[in-house]
Amino acid sequence: MSSPALAVGLLAVLLLTLPFWLRNQYHLHIAIQVGIFAILAMSLNLLLGYTGQLSLGHAAFFGIGGYTSALLSKHLDVPVMLGFLAAVGLAALAGYLVGKISLRLRGAYFVLVSISFAGVIALVSVNWIELTNGPLGMPNVAAPGIVLPGVGEFVFRSKESYYYLVLGAAAVSYAVCHRLVHSRFGRACLALRENEVLAQAVGVNGTAYLVVAAVTSAAMAGAAGSLYVHYTRLVSPEVFLFSYTVSMVIMVVAGGKGTLLGPIVGAIIFTILPEVLRAVASYQWQMLAYGVLLILTIFFLPRGIVPAVTSWWGRRRRRAVTPGLVPVAESERTL
Amino acid sequence: MTVRFGGVAALSDVTFEAQTDHITSLIGPNGAGKTTLFNVVSGFLRPHGGDVRYEGTSILGLRPHQVAARGLVRTFQKTSVFPAVTVFENVMIALHTQGTAGVWDILRGGAKVRDEEARLTARAHELVEIVGLAYREGDVAGSLPYGEQRILEVAIALAARPRLLLLDEPAAGLNTGEREELIALIARLRSEGISVLLVEHDMRLVMGISDRVVCLDHGRVIAEGAPAVVRVHPEVVRAYLGISDGDEPSSSDQRTANGQALAAGGDTLTAER
Numbered sequence: 206m207s208s209p210a211l212a213v214g215l216l217a218v219l220l221l222t223l224p225f226w227l228r229n230q231y232h233l234h235i236a237i238q239v240g241i242f243a244i245l246a247m248s249l250n251l252l253l254g255y256t257g258q259l260s261l262g263h264a265a266f267f268g269i270g271g272y273t274s275a276l277l278s279k280h281l282d283v284p285v286m287l288g289f290l291a292a293v294g295l296a297a298l299a300g301y302l303v304g305k306i307s308l309r310l311r312g313a314y315f316v317l318v319s320i321s322f323a324g325v326i327a328l329v330s331v332n333w334i335e336l337t338n339g340p341l342g343m344p345n346v347a348a349p350g351i352v353l354p355g356v357g358e359f360v361f362r363s364k365e366s367y368y369y370l371v372l373g374a375a376a377v378s379y380a381v382c383h384r385l386v387h388s389r390f391g392r393a394c395l396a397l398r399e400n401e402v403l404a405q406a407v408g409v410n411g412t413a414y415l416v417v418a419a420v421t422s423a424a425m426a427g428a429a430g431s432l433y434v435h436y437t438r439l440v441s442p443e444v445f446l447f448s449y450t451v452s453m454v455i456m457v458v459a460g461g462k463g464t465l466l467g468p469i470v471g472a473i474i475f476t477i478l479p480e481v482l483r484a485v486a487s488y489q490w491q492m493l494a495y496g497v498l499l500i501l502t503i504f505f506l507p508r509g510i511v512p513a514v515t516s517w518w519g520r521r522r523r524r525a526v527t528p529g530l531v532p533v534a535e536s537e538r539t540l
Numbered sequence: 541m542t543v544r545f546g547g548v549a550a551l552s553d554v555t556f557e558a559q560t561d562h563i564t565s566l567i568g569p570n571g572a573g574k575t576t577l578f579n580v581v582s583g584f585l586r587p588h589g590g591d592v593r594y595e596g597t598s599i600l601g602l603r604p605h606q607v608a609a610r611g612l613v614r615t616f617q618k619t620s621v622f623p624a625v626t627v628f629e630n631v632m633i634a635l636h637t638q639g640t641a642g643v644w645d646i647l648r649g650g651a652k653v654r655d656e657e658a659r660l661t662a663r664a665h666e667l668v669e670i671v672g673l674a675y676r677e678g679d680v681a682g683s684l685p686y687g688e689q690r691i692l693e694v695a696i697a698l699a700a701r702p703r704l705l706l707l708d709e710p711a712a713g714l715n716t717g718e719r720e721e722l723i724a725l726i727a728r729l730r731s732e733g734i735s736v737l738l739v740e741h742d743m744r745l746v747m748g749i750s751d752r753v754v755c756l757d758h759g760r761v762i763a764e765g766a767p768a769v770v771r772v773h774p775e776v777v778r779a780y781l782g783i784s785d786g787d788e789p790s791s792s793d794q795r796t797a798n799g800q801a802l803a804a805g806g807d808t809l810t811a812e813r
Contacts, residue, residue: 393636395629400620400623403620405608408605410606
């Protein structure tokens with residue numbers, strides 16, 4: 206067995222058995238949050254990392270997903286699993302609208318339109334009181350359940366079961382990103398990020414690909430939103446907070462944008478870090494430490510943690526394979 | 541075709557033809573409108589009048605990616621590659637129009653998508669081989685020396701499977717060896733049935749490989765025909781020597797130098813850049 210395959214196998218075992226050795230409910234809660242944020246970060250990375258377009262309103266898609274499935278289950282008694290699909294669909298539609306409006310001009314225009322869109326949606330959630338119960342939000346959102354033939358309905362109420370639900374969703378998100386990135390579609394996105402004019406000259410329809418990327422990204426964020434509200438069992442305008450978007454951007458940039466693992470590593474570190482800091486310091490010191498760590502990461506690892514580790518590992522391996530035989534140009538290249 | 545920038549006519553009533561299986565060269569002093577013409581033909585710029593016809597149909601108003609999909613592929617005067625990815629990935633990206641997989645196909649996976657990927661991968665290796673960059677395949681494009689980046693540009697253009705290839709000053713800044721490789725490559729393209737429209741200041745290169753030469757000056761065609769004819773055409777010599785017939789400011793040293801080079805049968809005119 207090769208070492209990467211071994212590492213993947215070990216990681217899979219680790220993730221699948223986690224609830225059996227991480228018995229503390231609080232720790233399990235953090236693990237679930239990591240999973241939800243990993244999906245969000247992967248979703249943002251699809252846009253920011255691979256097409257170079259920054260969505261600063263990504264919390265909007267998260268919130269739309271959350272509200273959609275929460276409202277469907279509360280008002281219309283729609284089963285959560287169907288509501289989940291509706292959440293993904295509606296978030297995707299929102300991504301399509303925002304993309305269609307702004308991705309023709311892209312760059313700064315996309316940033317601005319995405320922020321404004323998030324602002325408008327958040328205002329709707331606060332002010333359309335008959336539908337959303339306004340700023341108070343709605344408690345007692347249903348927990349998702351599935352009907353198992355012969356067994357009856359299984360409800361994901363315990364943290365252990367919800368952990369597996371989130372793990373499954375994160376795995377599917379990762380698989381979607383993996384497929385898309387290593388494909389004709391992913392290469393078209395890269396082309397637009399790297400050199401848009403040349404991309405057009407070789408036949409890439411810029412706007413169309415960016416819109417598809419925005420739709421996929423928004424759909425994933427919507428899925429995360431739905432998972433989030435059915436986990437906390439509460440939906441409120443809090444889901445549209447700008448700080449969610451900021452967290453996603455931090456996770457993607459610090460973890461390594463334009464890499465598949467970067468957003469996941471970012472989600473793990475920047476979800477756990479505030480929790481650890483909370484245990485040892487008061488709020489002000491937490492924020493200060495968080496900020497300093499973030500600045501240090503960006504300053505010393507400008508491309509992010511994952512690319513830095515990958516190139517360090519590559520250098521180490523090459524040195525181990527051909528000691529002293531690396532041509533000058535070869536060794537310079539990795540620097 | 542006609543193109544105006546503000547009140548300035550960059551191209552006025554320019555009409556010419558690039559024939560199939562020919563290397564047609566577009567020459568002319570700086571500012572003559574060569575790149576503007578390229579931008580019009582490749583769909584990056586809309587002319588204010590006139591038409592661009594390709595294989596019998598008008599391609600006017602098509603967007604750049606649509607023009608490329610029809611087999612008209614261009615390179616750029618300023619070096620233009622996908623800098624942060626490898627040479628191989630550059631060519632893979634450029635094979636875009638050679639694949640058909642849509643997002644649904646990709647998400648579902650399956651044999652069709654895998655076969656297509658395998659086909660594109662093989663083709664990319666082949667193209668990198670053809671232009672002689674095989675030993676650079678895994679290197680990041682932005683780290684290549686200038687000359688190799690220019691060769692990579694040609695590989696990128698070839699990946700898009702052109703039937704008419706528009707090369708914008710491909711030899712600019714190349715050393716002698718790289719220049720020879722480029723000439724061999726262009727000649728090979730013609731033999732494989734790819735027509736070439738070339739903008740170039742290197743007169744020896746232009747006169748050596750072109751089937752036809754079109755000379756532009758101040759947005760007008762002043763001469764066209766076989767290289768030997770255009771080279772001695774009085775209007776062309778005048779444009780390069782800068783001899784005016786009264787109203788036109790002239791005698792810039794650069795122009796004179798170029799004209800002399802042209803009249804002498806072609807020293808390189810790289811100083812124009």
